[in-house]
Amino acid sequence: MRRHRTSRVLLSVLALVVSLVWAFPVYWMLNSAFLPNVVLQSTTPTFVPFGGSLRNFSAVVDDPAFLRALGVSLVVTLTTVVAAIVVAFFGALAISRFRFRGRSSFVLALLLIQMLPAEGLFIAQYKMMSSLGLLNHALGLAVLYTAAVVPFTIWMLRGFVAGVPAELEEAAMVDGLSRTQAFLRITFPLLAPGLVASGVYAFLQAWNEFTVALVVMTAEDSRTLPLWLRGFVQASATRETDWGQVMAASTLVAVPVIVFFLVVQGRMSSGLVGGAVKG
Amino acid sequence: MSSRSSRRLPYLLTLPTLVLLLAALGYPVAWQLVTSLRRYGLMQQFGAPAPWVGVDNYVALVTDPSLWTVVVRSVVFCVVTALVSVVVGGLIALLMDAVPRWARLVLQVCLLVAWAMPIVAAMTVWVWLVDWRRGVLNWLLVEVGVESAYGHNWLAQPTSFFVIASAIVVWMSVPFIALSVYAGLTQLSPDVLEAAQLDGAGWFRRLRHIVLPLVAPVISIVLLLQLIWDLRVFTQIKILQDAGSVASETDLLGTYVYRLGTGTGDFGTASAVSVLMLVLTIALSWYYVRSLMAQES
């Protein structure tokens, strides 16, 4: 018993060490966000931002481009999340509840699509969006993003759908509920963790993506946050990048994701590729 | 509910996915295939006719030894990084399972926060941490007495460049893996484990004979995804290359395609490399894909 307790303490210490390794770069971003640029260039690292200020943050927030990009990013990301969940849910329902001709080709296609290398596609993507008149259009970008995340989200969701026994629904229908009612009252709540997990995945991808956005969002006022952040890093050929401000900007970009994560955290970890477990 | 409509239902349900994928990827992918068979450079991008060259682009590529160097390098990098990520992620998941609630919460929050960090920011910070002159890594090494670390440039040598790159990719991938595997572990029935423990099975035996087989499906899908993602790794390598190193000695497939396409404007060859990359990914993961498909039917 005693040995058991010591090993638990040791394991907890190990967990803290691991936590530290993963949190350190994040801490470093935060730390640097409070420090002036000249301090960041010093050869001796400054571990705690004593004497730091919120100056970097206020400089970033005062930039009207930040709020504009935040707006664009929110529209694109939320559209992607909702669209991905709806489309993926239908897809997951099809492959987990039905056996039909072409089913395995569909599943195979979902896997293979994730293997497409994206670096060579940008000219074609630009041409397509331009001829459809969707350049600089938040919805156009959201369509591209949704297509990029749907194969994986279907994969995530199918296990959850399969995990809800069809008999439950049927029983409810025998009790006089319509198919839709039975679905909404019985199946849907059981799927919630899976939907949350896929939503998080879609959110993260859409929020942080920048290669596709770079190509199809050319106008200054239709930029997403990662593009704005990148512009911030490479602001000028003639003046030095203000790294303190870059880190403050990065922090502000990361905050909505972290808040979103923490809100759905409990549900998510149980939902994360739960699909694969049951699949 | 007639039987005919229920036969049509699955097709209706897959329709949104198919339409979406076709709309978003159909044209670009077709363009890439077509372009890989043409001479297509900047001239063509600016309106000159693009002549068909058949498989010339492919022939030029596969007879160029530099491509094979990049392929081998990419495959090694991808396999090593994916395996390390999955092993580390799996161990962290076991750790999460074993520690008290508060420690698990701290660990989960730290992993989530790391996962949420924008990639531009994460890379900037990592480049700072390994900087030869003002990096925390060298500072720390000197503090603990490794004087030769002073001013050591980690990115200059390809070997240490890839160690750093691999470490960064592992750092970025582990949160997803650890949380997924942990989710798998929570689905295990505690009764089975307890019974095994009472039977006197040691930790390692329980892990090997009970835990591993049960979380194997999670691990295999996560490993497959890591292999796919790590073979395509681009942003991390590009940013590290910009910070230092000799580009031609540190190129992986992603940066190689990018350099051919955007850099030299040779979109025909770049498209051919992309197609080859797709074939390579499929070949590399074929075993997995087949076993996954076998479970399907």
Added chain:
Amino acid sequence: MLRRLPLVALTGAALVLSACSGGTDAATPDPTDTAANADKTVTMWVAGGDTPDELRTYLTDTFKERTGATLAIEEQSWGDLIPKLTTALPDADNTPDVVEVGNTQSPTFTNVGAFMDLTDMYDELGGDKLLQSFVEAGSVDDTKYALPYYFGSRYMFVRKDLWKEAGVAEPTSLDEFNSAVATIAQDNPRDIKNFSGFFIGGQDWRNGISWIFANGGDLAKKENGQWVSTLADPSSVKGLEQLQKIYQDASQAPADAKDQSPWLYINDSDTITDDNGEAAGKTSLAAATIMAPGWAHWSIGELAEKDGEQVREWDDSTFGVFPLPGTDGNPAPVFAGGSNIAVSAQTKNPELAKELMRIIFSEEYQKMLGGAGLGPANSDYVSSLGDDEFAQALIDSASNSKLTPAAPGWAAVESALVLEEFFGKIRDAKDLTALAQEYDAKITPMLNAQ
């Protein structure tokens, strides 16, 4: 998949249509007819934040006043400029009308017909008064496509105090410079670890080529209509040998360092104070000399508090500047940084775009560039840079500045980082000529590829 293919035809048709409407329009619209232009918008892409806000406001206001049309200035980041220009310039519906492009990036686009021919307005915009090395980079044979926007050539920034402590005087020739920096490195007056007399990164070819240029060498030349890399020419090799000695004796920079933020090494960054608040002397200073574009002086100086923020303040007693001396008493030819500006060949508003060019090359705007510390394109207005030491060093070094070859494949050489690789190998090369020949063989085919 096939369903999407007609898009290609569509875009193609749009290109043809707009080409016709641009070419056959008999009655050229008057760019100064303010009423007719009221609902038109001209888009200008500037690269990075280098064009200051006041200059942008001036351009939009003056353009509105002059033409009645709206000028939308959009900033594109430097790192993404090439892919963005590659996709947007051929797209008649979405092309920016006027674009800024890095001077050495110009040949990539001029050689494929991305820009409108500006030869007929060349004289009107300044003609021979425009910075010729930039004009050349933006021309194909005698046709002018891209014109200089601003320049900043490279010169030396030194720690006067360290030079003095090492007992070395300001050099008047390249040889003197080469030996001076080696002496300072050996003398290391303050016993600083890893100290460089002259900090020049191993892969920093943009500064390193000055030694090739100064000895009469060049990167490439055009022979019988074909570009040939000339790194192994005897005069180039002579320059490379001098550079090798600098790498070996004077510089402690890593072999893979590029030309980013070299000022870090001559600034005193942090002073560690002991218990009595006395400086214990540990600073991050690591070099006595660096070479950088003129605008680097905004980042060099003593730490100072300004409006509660820590900034760099130039101090004449510690820091100094001079152009790299050449072999003949004149400043050495150095690489000039800066931008060109061009009109998209697909623009739907060619007359308005040309009007914008007239505003950019007007005396008033050129002087505003100079006032902002950017070297103006027109040599008549360089005095607007002021008469301080920076302006002097900038004008002196620019007097003899050079650019990379105007070969169609130059951008490919740059983006493949071949020169970075070559320069990174110079320090440890046993046989420089062989190394140079090896890279000539790599570069020559790239130069002529389109």
